[in-house]
Amino acid sequence: MPIVRVEIAKGVASAEQKKAVIRRMTDVLVEELGRNPEYIFVVIDEVDTDNWGRKGQSLTELWQERQARTDGEA
Amino acid sequence: MPIVRVEIAKGVASAEQKKAVIRRMTDVLVEELGRNPEYIFVVIDEVDTDNWGRKGQSLTELWQERQARTDGEA
Amino acid sequence: MPIVRVEIAKGVASAEQKKAVIRRMTDVLVEELGRNPEYIFVVIDEVDTDNWGRKGQSLTELWQERQARTDGEA
Amino acid sequence: MPIVRVEIAKGVASAEQKKAVIRRMTDVLVEELGRNPEYIFVVIDEVDTDNWGRKGQSLTELWQERQARTDGEA
Amino acid sequence: MPIVRVEIAKGVASAEQKKAVIRRMTDVLVEELGRNPEYIFVVIDEVDTDNWGRKGQSLTELWQERQARTDGEA
Amino acid sequence: MPIVRVEIAKGVASAEQKKAVIRRMTDVLVEELGRNPEYIFVVIDEVDTDNWGRKGQSLTELWQERQARTDGEA
Numbered sequence: 445m446p447i448v449r450v451e452i453a454k455g456v457a458s459a460e461q462k463k464a465v466i467r468r469m470t471d472v473l474v475e476e477l478g479r480n481p482e483y484i485f486v487v488i489d490e491v492d493t494d495n496w497g498r499k500g501q502s503l504t505e506l507w508q509e510r511q512a513r514t515d516g517e518a
Numbered sequence: 519m520p521i522v523r524v525e526i527a528k529g530v531a532s533a534e535q536k537k538a539v540i541r542r543m544t545d546v547l548v549e550e551l552g553r554n555p556e557y558i559f560v561v562i563d564e565v566d567t568d569n570w571g572r573k574g575q576s577l578t579e580l581w582q583e584r585q586a587r588t589d590g591e592a
Numbered sequence: 593m594p595i596v597r598v599e600i601a602k603g604v605a606s607a608e609q610k611k612a613v614i615r616r617m618t619d620v621l622v623e624e625l626g627r628n629p630e631y632i633f634v635v636i637d638e639v640d641t642d643n644w645g646r647k648g649q650s651l652t653e654l655w656q657e658r659q660a661r662t663d664g665e666a
Numbered sequence: 667m668p669i670v671r672v673e674i675a676k677g678v679a680s681a682e683q684k685k686a687v688i689r690r691m692t693d694v695l696v697e698e699l700g701r702n703p704e705y706i707f708v709v710i711d712e713v714d715t716d717n718w719g720r721k722g723q724s725l726t727e728l729w730q731e732r733q734a735r736t737d738g739e740a
Numbered sequence: 741m742p743i744v745r746v747e748i749a750k751g752v753a754s755a756e757q758k759k760a761v762i763r764r765m766t767d768v769l770v771e772e773l774g775r776n777p778e779y780i781f782v783v784i785d786e787v788d789t790d791n792w793g794r795k796g797q798s799l800t801e802l803w804q805e806r807q808a809r810t811d812g813e814a
Numbered sequence: 815m816p817i818v819r820v821e822i823a824k825g826v827a828s829a830e831q832k833k834a835v836i837r838r839m840t841d842v843l844v845e846e847l848g849r850n851p852e853y854i855f856v857v858i859d860e861v862d863t864d865n866w867g868r869k870g871q872s873l874t875e876l877w878q879e880r881q882a883r884t885d886g887e888a
Contacts, residue, residue: 445633445749445792445794445799446746446747446748446749447595447633447635447746447747448744448745448746448747448765449744449745449746449747450742450743450744450745450769451709451742451743451744451745452742452769452773452775453741453742456773456774456775457772457773459568461772461773462568462569462576463575463576463579464772465768465769465772465773466571466574466575466576467571467574467575468768468772469571469744469765469768470571470573470574471574472761472764472765472768473746473748473761476753476757476760476761476764477748477752477753477757477761478752479748479752481573481574482572482573483572483631483794484571484572484573484574485570485571485572485593485595485633486570486571486572487525487565487569487570487571487595488569488570488571489565489569490569491709491711494681494684495684495709495710495711495712496707496708496709496710496741497688497689497691497692497706497707497708497709497710498704498705498706498707498708498741498779499692499703499704499706500688500689500692500693500703500706501685501688501689502684502685502688503741505685519601519644519646519651519855520598520599520600520601521598521599521817521855521857522596522597522598522599522617523596523597523598523599524594524595524596524597524621525594525595525596525597526594526621526625526627527593527594530625530626530627531624531625533716535624535625536716536717536724537723537724537727538624539620539621539624539625540719540722540723540724541719541722541723542620542624543596543617543620543719544719544721544722545722546613546616546617546620547598547600547613550605550609550612550613550616551600551604551605551609551613552604553600553604555721555722556720556721557646557720557853558719558720558721558722559718559719559720559815559817559855560718560719560720561673561713561717561718561719561817562717562718562719563713563717564717570593572593572631577593599857607790610790610791610798611797611798611801614793614796614797614798615793615796615797617793618793618795618796619796629795629796630794630795631794632793632794632795632796633792633793633794634792634793634794635747635787635791635792635793636791636792636793637787637791638791639857639859642829642832643832643857643858643859643860644855644856644857644858645836645837645839645840645854645855645856645857645858646852646853646854646855646856647840647851647852647854648836648837648840648841648851648854649833649836649837650832650833650836653833667781667823667866667868667873668820668821668822668823669743669781669783669820669821670818670819670820670821670839671818671819671821672816672817672818672843673816673817673818673819674816674843674847674849675815675816678847678848678849679846679847683846683847686846687842687843687846687847690842690846691818691839691842694835694838694839694842695820695822695835698827698831698834698835698838699822699826699827699831699835700826701822701826705779705868707741707743707781709743718815720815720853725815755864758864758865758872759871759872759875762867762870762871762872763867763870763871765867766867766869766870767870777869777870778868778869779868780867780868780869780870781866781867781868782866782867782868783821783861783865783866783867784865784866784867785861785865786865
C-alpha cells in the first residue's frame, strides 16, 4: 500500500502531464515491487515558486536570474 | 507533542466537519497516549482531485467513472 | 481515500496503543466525513527524542529538565 | 542534500519574510552541518487557519478567543 | 527541482529494487515534465508494518489474516 | 505554531550538531516571523543513504563515485 508524494513547482505540469505522472509512478511500484495498484496512492503537491528555495534563494528569483542571463546572451 | 497530518480530497469536508476532525483526532491522542493537548497539532491538507491518484488514475477520473456507472444503472 | 500521518515521540506508545490509534483515527474519518475505510491509510512515525525540538531544545533536554524539577521538589 | 519543510499559518509572512526564512534556514545547514547550498531545498507551506488545530481547536477559533480576551481587557 | 517521497512497508524492497525505484521515478519526471535530473530528489521511507494501518487495522494484522485465509484454503 | 521538518542524510550530524540545528531553526522563525517559540516544533529525519536519491542514483552510489574520483586524483 505505498504512498507517493510528488512536489513540483506550480505551473510546470498541465492536467494531462499530471495524469501521466500518476499513471507512470504507479506502474513503477507495480513493476519493480509487485505492489497492488488498488492501494497505491500518488499525491501531487504544486508549490508556489515564492515558497520554494534552493541555495538560499526562491525559485522566483532563481528563474528570473536565469532568464536575465539568457536575455543578455541574445 | 504529537503532530497529526490529515490529507483529504478537496470538497469532502465543510468547515464544521474539519473542526470535528481536529477535535476528535486530538482526543484520540489524549485518551490513548496520555499526551498533553496544549502541544498536539493537527494539520488538514485538502488535495485537488486532479492531484490525487489511486491505481494509476486521478480521483477526478475515478469519480467520473463511478458516476457514469451509477447513471447507467438508473 | 484519506491519509493520516501521526508523529509521536519514540517510546510513548506500545504496540497495543498504536493499534488503538490506527483504529480510532480511521473511525473519525468514517464517522465525521463518511469516508470508505477500505482506502483510509494511517501511518505512525516514531521520532527519536534527540530529533524532536520545541522552543529551541530537543525533547531529550526538555524531558530531563522537567525530570530534574520534579526530583528537586521531592 | 537536505530538504527543509516549513509549515506556517497563512498570512503571517510577507514575500520578503519568506525570502529571509529561505536564506537563513539554508545558512543554518551550511554553517552547522557543512552541507553544499547547491542542493539545499527549502519548501514553505502556508496553511489556512481553518485547517490548523492546536489543543483540539482550529487556529481561527484560538485567535478569535485571544482577540476577544484582548478586547475585553481594553 | 522536484521532490518525490515514496512510503513503502519495511521489507518489501531489496537494495537493488530501491535503486530501480529511484532511477525510474526520476526518469518519469525527466520524460513527462522535462525536469533537470541534477535537482530531482527521491526519498524512500520504509515504514514498520506495526505503524501502517488500512481500514483501521495495522498491516501486521492485515497480512496475518490474509496468510491465515491462504493457509486455510490449502 | 510553525513546524519545521529537516531531512538530512544519516551520519552527517552529531547529537551536538542536531541541537544547534534545532536551536537556530527556531531562532529564524522567532526573529523573522515573530512566532512564539513555545509552539515551534522542529523534527529532524535522518535518511539512510540507500534511501535517498539524486539524479537517479542513491546517495550511497553518488558518494562512492565521488570518493573514487578523489582517490584517482591522489
